[in-house]
Amino acid sequence: MPVTELSYIGLLSSDRDGWASILSEIVGMQRIPDAQPRTDYYRMDERDYRIFVETSETDHLGVVGWGVNSMEALDALSERIAAAGVVVDEGAADLIAQRGARAIRCFTDPEGYKVELAYAPPATEAPFASGRPISGFKTGELGMGHVVLHCAKYRENVSFYHKVLGFRISDYIVWADADATFMRCNPRHHSLALLNESLGMESGALNHIMFEMKSLADVGRAYDLVLDRKYPIIMTLGQHSNDKATSFYFVAPGGVGIEIGWNGVTIDNESEWQVAKYDSTKLWGHRMD
Ligand SMILES: [Fe+2]
Incomplete structure (x- = not known):
């Protein structure tokens, strides 16, 4: 299977503080505040982040990030998507850096949801530190x-x-x-x-x-x-x-x-x-x- 996991979700919100309370204090994630301008990142495991919340005037889903486990898989999948008539963009260098990925492909699904395919092995060695005492997330x-x-x-x-x-x-x-x-x-x-x-x-x-x-x-x-x-x-x-x-x-x-x-x-x-x-x-x- 070319896509191997739900890798990350990006949210746009007028209430970043509200999300911070929920994701770190209730769900138990580790908040990495302002890692990028006006954006909080949240860890659940060994990955650099699994959720990010960016300040916006309106609240909606920003992007769903699906993971692949090799560059070859990323290229093969991109070709299949393009062959289906969907425009696939190579992620710009600043987006790749923002996502902490080796490579990204961006497209919009037939419904209009923004999707990213990411080849993004974990980059940090810092251990996950939960926002409240939990046994952890099944990831x-x-x-x-x-x-x-x-x-x-x-x-x-x-x-x-x-x-x-x-x-x-x-x-x-x-x-x-x-x-x-x-x-x-x-x-x-x-x-x-x-x-x-x-x-x-x-x-x-x-x-x-x-x-x-x-x-x-x-x-x-x-x-x-x-x-x-x-x-x-x-x-x-x-x-x-x-x-x-x-x-x-x-x-x-x-x-x-x-x-x-x-x-x-x-x-x-x-x-x-x-x-x-x-x-x-x-x-x-x-x-x-
Ligand atoms: Fe569900």
Whole structure:
């Protein structure tokens, strides 16, 4: 598979301080303030960063960064994308330096989301220092977590990620007015889910980002902190039907959903995996009222 992981996410926000409280004090990331002008970087593991938040007048998703593990993979994938009729730009030198990457390719997916492909092995040897005491994030070969995006051109965008970028389909969930496809690029059940315009959200909307903890206690303590600080809850603690993760969801600046989870399944034997279609996202909990 050419894309190997969800490598990083860039956010634009009018409330960098709000993000700082959530990402470092609640989620437990390490904040690297002002590493670039008006931008905070956040570490979750041995990587230089996994999230960056740049000051902006409006709140929205800046870029989704997908990782590849060689220059050859980067070039091969870029050729496939270009052959599909999507313009691929070589990242400028200052962007490559900003990202701490060896090389970057930039394009816009059929829906209009900005995407970067990055070959960016870790550059720092400084150990990860969590923002609060946690057992840590489940990352490594599984990447930083998952991202879920709404699409007006839902089928077209699913086809692009599946057929051009090489993501594999894990399963589908169709519920209420929502139709979602869950896709993987490594053993994590899904690094990307795309869904139609639904649940009151339109094209361009980042439904949520998921971070997976190494222990249920880390999720529980984050839940306590979210309740104590009265952040709006999107869904209470519950368990998903498809990836079996136990998680909860709350609202970050700009209406972005944050899911903090534990124990999602990994697909270690590709040949045995059966693609299923579910009619509910949950086994229990995940209440919205
Ligand atoms: Fe999720």
